[in-house]
Amino acid sequence: MRVLLGLAGLVAFGALLEVVPRIGLVSPDFAPPTSRIAAALGDQVREEQFWVALLDTLRTWALGLVIAVLAGVVIGVLVGSVPVLRTLTASTIEFLRPIPSVALIPLAVLLYGSTVTSTLILVVYASFWQVLVQVLYGVADVDPVARDTARSYRLGPVATVRYLIWPTTLPYAVTGVRLAASVALILTITGELIIGSPGLGKDIAIAQASGAVPQMYALVVVTGLIGVLANLATRSAERQVLAWHPSVRAEVPV
Template sequence: MHAVVHTLRRTTANWPGVLVALALWELLPRLGVLPAENIPPASEVLPRFAGLLGDASFWSNVGFTLQGWAIGLGISILLAIPLGLLIGSNVYLDRATRATVEFLRPVPSVALLPLAILVLGISMDMKIFLVAFATFWPLLVQAIYGVQDVDPVARDTARSFGVGRLAIFFRVTLPSAAPYLATGLRVASALGIILAITAELVAGVPGLGQAILLAQSGGAYDLMYALILATGLISLWLSAALRRAERYALRWHVSHREVTSA
């Protein structure tokens, strides 16, 4: 019961900020503070957004965007997490790869867009590559940090009881690194959506980004903002879904236990 009340309280606490934002969005263009011809008020955009929900082409674009996001993120998970766990577990491998990781990690994925178009063309493969590159680094770094932050006392205690290396990895190292991996996954997911839409927006790959570009080119600003609103809501939904999955998977961890009243 306490958990339900806590969830409702946390949900309702967000509504005042949303209502204030909508009120400002409605008033500022109508008062002339913002140019209404370029930024239509909320009362014009929200009905257009509602109309999108029954548009098959809109859902097709959502599917293209989520497909690139999911495949790129999946590739990063399969490559970055095992590699990060391996690097973090070996001090010599960590030293050997640190300079390379620190050099490549800050490179913006958008800077690789011309090269990706040249090599892969304007295609789904190009979008997947950009998403995979952007999401690889937060997952890799969090995996490395997670392994290196394992309590040495717990590891040494397991060794003193004769627990083998493989068993220590699965019973001590991996559970300790799990919160780091969950954080990396949430960060990577947000970056993946940004890069998927950016690739569509800049290169014209099918998806929500391309739809936004076409709406802007055609002067349909109410549609453009409705699509932008849709991208924000999709990103918010993905973040909420990952947080919920994280709370369920790591419910045993102290950071996710519900605080119960006496």
Template sequence: MKLLPPALTTAALLVTWELLSLSGVFPPELPPVSTVAAWLLANLTTADLWTVMGLTLMHWGAALTVGIVAGTAIGAAMASIPAVNELLIGTVEFFRPIPVVVYLPIMLLLFGARPQVVVILAAVAATWPVLLQTLYGIKAVDPVTVDTARVYGLTALQRLAWVTVPSALPFFGTGVRIASSITLLAVIAVELIGAVPGLGNTLNTYAANGIYAATYGVIVLTGLLGVLLNAVFERLEHRALRWHPAHRVVTI
């Protein structure tokens, strides 16, 4: 039942799109949903579409992994060591709002249109949400709980494992889930602008050649991929944090 309202809204939007396209309200560059769906059904069985999707997922996976590792390490260091926080907080606040595509021309000049450019820039985009959520999560640990654990004789490593990590884990899970979506957006954008093989470059090729059904088909496919990845991370977050009150299933 929880999925019913968004499903109805999506269906209503698709029907509206179809009717407006068929009636001529929308320009020819926006084909009907039925035409886009027909293209998707015809091409989902071809190797070419799955190949470019695989390339995009490879870029996404590599960038997300690098972003998670870098964001966790830097965020934990900033939260745990005041001197590191003082040194880096200004730099983080300066670079965090800058879209990664701003760096693309420089990266293309240095490295060319290569997959490494996509991974590096998308990894930068993935780093920020993980870094900030790790930082906030560790800083949100209850100091009374830490002091109590210290009084009971827990070592620093035990306090980290049994107090800090469980308290910060919900923040970290949220950061990773947000980073997953941001990374996919960054990968598609860099592929599109930088002409690196993947869904983004395929989208740009179709649009430049006026193949509009294919253009919107790739856009729909990208959206579905983002929804699927978000659902997977939501599920993983729920399973990993089933002990947390926000994810605990209460039975009466």
């Protein structure tokens, strides 16, 4: 039922976008009706350049996300597990985390030019904090009694992380990955738009500059669909990974 309601909402929104320009509320030159956007999308998917740009975007997004997740989990567990490190880095993290990734664009372009590497810097920087902060919260949430018990049994660092810290931190880490996936996609398209690295964002900018408005909106729709699919994929993975967790088990109807 939820899926049907969601599809009904999309259909209604598409119908609204079809009617509004046709009755003159907005100019069809700047907001073409849905049918023209769909036709432009059909033309796009028949072109090789569209698929090349799509693969470039997905590759940049996936690579940046993987780097950010690995770095966020490893650094988060390490820093969170050592109280001295957590205290030493707390102010630094709170200083760096609010800096908008787009503010790094001049520096990235200066160092690497209009390349994928420049966009990757933005993606990794923005996504990293989503994972790191969640992992730090997860490590801090470990039961103090369980910590004392592990210490009394003389568990080594590896065993402590494996049997004590990681089970508690995993739900937080999965939430961080889900948030990072969305942020990574946003920064991938933003980097391609502004920096000009290969991908859908660059094609959107080219279509806008050349006055190909329906093609521009068609590409925007594709980026939205990627976001929806990414969210569904991360939600599904979350349910699989955390099938044992009470928060997920409570979602399963009895």
